[in-house]
Amino acid sequence: MKLQKPKGTRDFYPEDMAWRQHLCDAWRKVSIRNGFEQVDGPIFERLDLYKVKSGEGIVSELFHFNDRGGRGLALRPEFTPTLARMVADRASSLPRPTKWFCIPNCCRAENPQRGRLREFWQWNIDMLGIDSPVADAEAIFTAVDFFREMGLNSSHLRIKISHRQTVRHILSKLGVGDDRMLAAFELLDRRDKMEPEEFAEAAAPLGLDAASAGRFDEVCRMKYAAGRLDAMREALSIHEQIEDLAALDEQLHAFGIADWCEYDLGVVRGLAYYTGTVFEVHEATGAMRAVAGGGRYDNLIELFDGPSMPAVGFGMGDVVISLVLFDKGLIPEHLAARPDVFIVPVSDAAAARLPGVLADLRSRGLHTRFSYRSTRNLGKLLKEASSLRARYALILDDRLAEARAHLKDMESGEQEEVMLTEVATRVNSHTVVES
RNA sequence: GUGACUGUAGCUCAGUUGGUUAGAGCACGUGGUUGUGGUCCACGGGGUCGGGGGUUCGAGUCCCCUCAGUCACCCCA
Structure with a gap:
């Protein structure tokens, strides 16, 4: 093939496009019923914007270019910096909380793999100006609401939840100083890929001796079902320092989504900017990369020159969730738009009248089609x-x-004679509302 | 960006130790003409065997490069 599409991109033929639209429609529907309003921003931003949050290292992961005035620009790799910019700009006039969602396409100059492409659509929801654990739980609930909408249940997915403060307490208790905390989080994130000796070696400079490192490792591998905080308290021998997690736990129950959740202190999300709750959604067998990820980031708006403003949210890409839904057989077979009426002329004389009838039905809002073939x-x-x-x-x-x-009902096969002027009302009244 | 594996029609795949005009199913198109439905029959379009170069009398089959996909690393905002 001479003219190939760019690496890691997709063409959306009608069937693919129908699915993408179906998915985006579901995201939108769920967002709205959970009280979020849709926003969007430019598909490219000033390159500097992305350095604010992620540093200079981010540049190699971006598609970037200069405009004719020499300004450095980049295709958006995520929406959060744009969101932070938008919020910072109008912070004083926004209601508290502000609940926004968007479905931007994003581009990252990464090496594509299964579940990871260079262009993807990402559903983002964010709640700004509220620091209550109710908001953390509501964000997670919104994700669950979507999963349920798509036919998934708690046996298909696991929501792994951790809390920065809780982990901080544990690390602190094991002897990690505040100045080494970030390094400790990074180590925690990488621990699954390390040999035990290697881990111990890396842990030493953090102030952890062999025994503490072993305990650290052990603690972070443990999983606790939602509602089993007592077991966690017991195992970690910390009794008073996990109020944050306890408050979230209570809310997860109140929202009725505790069965989807488990506490996994190994979830770090690699991000320096998360401040409290962090979570990731994984396929239950752990076979795929994360379906979604998010958490609380109370300092981010400030970082973008806005006021101090607490925030919590998550992002979900279209690629992995589509793979999961496909795997579970949850992608509907017929997504193409269904015609309301298909006009069939039985003679040349009738065919001559077809355009007029067609035009009338279409103007009445009916999806109307006919055959381009010459056969009668x-x-x-x-x-x-x-x-x-x-x-x-x-x-x-x-x-x-x-x-x-x-007028022939194609489902039942029944056919009746009607006046042309009645067709639209007849079809509308019989049409069952379905998606 | 690094390494490994893979690459035949839109899709799923055949293609014998290199040997003549590269096949099947599904999908698609036309026809089976005075007729009421995803069936059936016939015919047909579509592939420079991912692309380029090399070895050979001869390459879809062997070698090199390249592109893309998959996997691991990096990263995962």
């Missing part, structure tokens, strides 16, 4: 109507002289 073979034309999954076939025959035609 009724069987073949109905077959075409059937393969398009049309709800009704409108057969234009000799009754046309009296402005009447036969």
Whole structure:
């Protein structure tokens, strides 16, 4: 192939596009019923914006370029910096909390793999100006609401939750100083890929001796079901320092989503900017990369020159969730738009009248189609109507002289004579509301 | 960006130790013409075997490079 699409991108043929739209529609629907309002920003930003949060190292992961004035620009790799900029700009006039969602396409100059492409769509929801654990739980609930909407249940996915403060307390108790805390988080994030000796070696400079390092490792590998904080307290021998997690735990129960959640102190999300709750959603067998990730980032808006403003949110890419839904057989088969009416003329005379009838029905809002083939073979034309999954076939025959035609219900096979002027109301009244 | 594996029609794949005009199923198109439906029959379009170069009398089959996909690393905002 001479003209290839760029590495890591996708073409959306009608079937693919129908799925993408279906997914985005579900994201939008769920966002709205959870009280979020849609926003968007530019698809490219000034390169500097991305350095604010992620540092100079981010540049190699970006598609960036200069405009004719020499300004450094970059395609957005995520939406959060844009969001932070937008919020910082109007912070004083925004309601508290402000609940926003968006579904931007984002580009990252990474090496593509299964579940990871160079362009993807990412659902983001954020709640700003509220630091209550209710908000943390509501963010997680919104994700669960979406999963349920798509037919997933708590046996398909695990929401792994940790809390920066809780982990900080544990590390502190094991002897890690505040100045080494960030390094300790990084080590925690990488521990699964390290040999025990290697881990111990890396832990030493953090102020952890062999025994503490071993305990650190052990503690972070343990998982606790939501509601089993007592077990965690017991195992960690910390009794008073996990109020944050306890408050979240209570809310997760109140929202009825505790069965989806477990505490896993190994979840760090690699990000320096998370300040409290952090969570990741994984396929239950752990086979794939994370479906979604998020948490609380109370300092971010300030970092972008805004006021001090607490925030919590998450992001979910279209790629991994689509793989999961495909794996579970949860992608609906028929997503193409269904015609309301398929017009079938039985004669040349009737065919001559077709455009007028078609125009009328379309102007009344009906999805109306006809065949471009020259055949008058009724069987073949109905077959075409059937393969398009049309709800009704409108057969234009000799009754046309009296402005009447036969309307055939393609589901039941029943057919009745109707006046052309009645077709639209007839079809609308019979049409069952479905997505 | 580094390494490993893979690459035949839109999709799923055949293609014998290198040997003549590269096949099947599905999908797609036309026809089976006075007729009521995803069936059936016939015919047809579509591949420079990812691309380029090399070895050879001859390469889809062997070698090199390149591109893309998959996996691991990096990273995962």
